Amino acid sequence: MTSDPLAPAAARPAGVLRLLGLSWANKRECALALLVQAALVALTIAGLGLSGRAIDVIRHALDPRVPAPRWAFGWSPPPGWSPVNVVVLSGGLVFALALVRAALNWLYAVSTGHLVQVKIVPKLRAEVYGKLQRLSFRFFDATASGAIINRVTQDVQNVRAFVDQVVLQGLSMAMGLLLSVAYMAHTHGPLTLACLASAPLVALTSLRFSRASRPAYEQARALLDRVVTAMAETVQGIAVVKGFARERERAQVFKTAHLELRHQQFRLFREVSRFAPSIDLLSQLNLVVLLAYGGHLVATNQVSLGEAIVFAGLLQQYATAVANVAAIVNSLQQSLISAARVFEVLDAEIEVRSPPCSRSPEPFTPQVDLEGVCFAYGCEGNALEDVTLHVAAGSTVVLFGETGSGKSTLLSLLPRFYDPSAGVVSLSGQDLRAYDVSDLRSRVGNMFQESVLFSTSVADNIAFGAPSASAAEIERAARLAAADAFIRQLPSGYETCLEEGGQNLSGGQRQRLALARALLPGPALLLLDDPTAALDAATEAQVISALASAKQGRTMLIATHRIPVCEIADLIVVLERGRIVEQGPPDALARAQGPYARALQLHQDAVASGAGRAPAPSSEEPA
Secondary structure: OOOOOOOOOOOOHHHHHHHHHHHHHOHHHHHHHHHHHHHHHHHHHHHHHHHHHHHHHHHHHHOOOOOOOOOHHHOOOOOOOOHHHHHHHHHHHHHHHHHHHHHHHHHHHHHHHHHHHHHHHHHHHHHHHHHHHHOOHHHHHHOOHHHHHHHHHHHHHHHHHHHHHHHHHHHHHHHHHHHHHHHHHHHOHHHHHHHOOOHHHHHHHHHHHHHHHHHHHHHHHHHHHHHHHHHHHHHHOHHHHHHOOOHHHHHHHHHHHHHHHHHHHHHHHHHHHHHHHHHHHHHHHHHHHHHHHHHHHHHOOOOOHHHHHHHHHHHHHHHHHHHHHHHHHHHHHHHHHHHHHHHHHHHOOOOOOOOOOOEOOOOOOOOEEEEEEEEOOOOOOOOEEEEEEEEOOOOEEEEEOOOOOOHHHHHHHOOOOOOOOEEEEEEOOEEHHHEOHHHHHHOEEEEOOOOOOOOOEHHHHHHHHOOOOOHHHHHHHHHHOOOHHHHHOOOOHHHOEOOHHHOOOOHHHHHHHHHHHHHOOOOOEEEEEOOOOOOOHHHHHHHHHHHHHHOOOOEEEEEEOOHHHHOOOOEEEEEEOOEEEEEEOHHHHHHOOOHHHHHHHHHHHHHHHOOOOOOOOOOOOOO
16 A cells, blocks of 8 residues: 555535534434533523522621622522521532532533433444445555544544534533622622633634634644554564564664654654644633722622622633633644544545446356456556456466456456556456446455454355355355365364454465355456465366366356366467467467467476476466
8 A cells, every 4th residue: 555645635615514414414312411501501600600699698697897798699698597597508509500510510521421422423433434345445555554444443533523523522612601700790800801801812812723723733643643553564574574573674664654743742842842832811800800909899889709709719610611722722623623534534545446327247257358458556657458268158368477467456347445546447248337336246256365263263264255154055166266174273263263364274275165155156267367376286186176177157267376277178379478478279379379378388397307396377488
């Protein structure tokens, strides 16, 4: 894999709207959370108000010249109540309100946790995973594995933060500020305006930080992709790393990527560490104003001491909320960048898709035709150049050539893993692009160069393409692939669970399981890419014999550089640098003195000398 075609991901206004759409899709849960937050704010204000009135009651009792406290909603204590009765009642109510607030805080935590972790994250992660499975091979060729893994895991988790820490906490903070300001304004408007004079500066500072930090967050996500990719490549290629004693060098690759990420995160930390204290300082200016202006109002009996203390409590709540702005802006930037990356996967074009009025391939054995086909993976030039080929129904065609000649590329066009950049690939006279992609691939058996196995039982791996296959059918496919004998020697036979990638099997055993998997569904079109590459001569002979038996009733294309495989071919097609240089029956090509005849001679010489395996073919004359 190469660089990530999705990076860098830019946070766009459309991304914000789509994130808000996630919240709107769960509007009932969000509304419940916001109602709970509104109740928490109201209870906090009520508790502070009761405390302030209790202080005013005590102060009035000690100094009758101080105005009597003003109670909310026109309520006042009964005439016979002493100040002690009022204070005790107020304290009891404050404690009761605290208990209710504790219960509501628990309800808020549970409801928001259920919303983001049970509803939003699993659904979004399933959508991304499902889209990845529909994207074409070209996407995976061009995208680093670490970037893909990050989008499904960390980026989806960061999107959760938008709902939890931006929408819910942001709106909760806004509601709290509005209710607090309304209470303060009702108590004393001019003092409220004076205390909140720094609010525009807070908003301006937050906006500037948000805009300035966005590129840094984008860079941090890209660097995290590199770290995950370095780790994934080392884990996947651990045998190569250890085999060449390159542990230290691979550790250095990971360390370099990790250091770059750490430096970038440290730069972000420095930005946040400057932003947060600035916001905190601006919010604390309100208390200075309260002490100066509010103290004057208390001294002149324009505001009671209890009301001033309530002001102080609400301003402290305001300062705490403003301090959380730094965390909210931080979460906002991370979630916007991650959301852009997630949505780019969801919006990625599916290059290979079924047409609106698609048809299913006929069940009979197909013929395959390629007319003037060209194909390129990128900008490096064509991997196939003007390929024209006719494969008769029921025939076995061997694509023969050296590594890089285009054999595997040609095979990959037949199940529409890719579409040609020019020319037409047809099945039984019908352009492949007219067929439903899933139906087409279900009729094709594939064996790839790399034998990919899953962490499940041997039987499940063989039956991957035919989950309803019986045990007898699975065993028959294994016998055809010369795999039955070694499978029965495994600890639990066909029920033996394979390690990741089939690491508890040899390369040849993995290859034979992959061949059995391709044979089991009984496909009308069978595509085999180097089916004997990792086999010893004896097992190769068994597999070739099995393939000869499997020819009956199906069209088979085999990509190989092995001369023995060519013996079962009805037609051999020799490719070099993406072009067909010769084709014909094995006997005819053996007499033609072309690339195949020279490769055949090299093979026969190697067998005669005991070397067994000959070099790959070449159109150049041997020295």
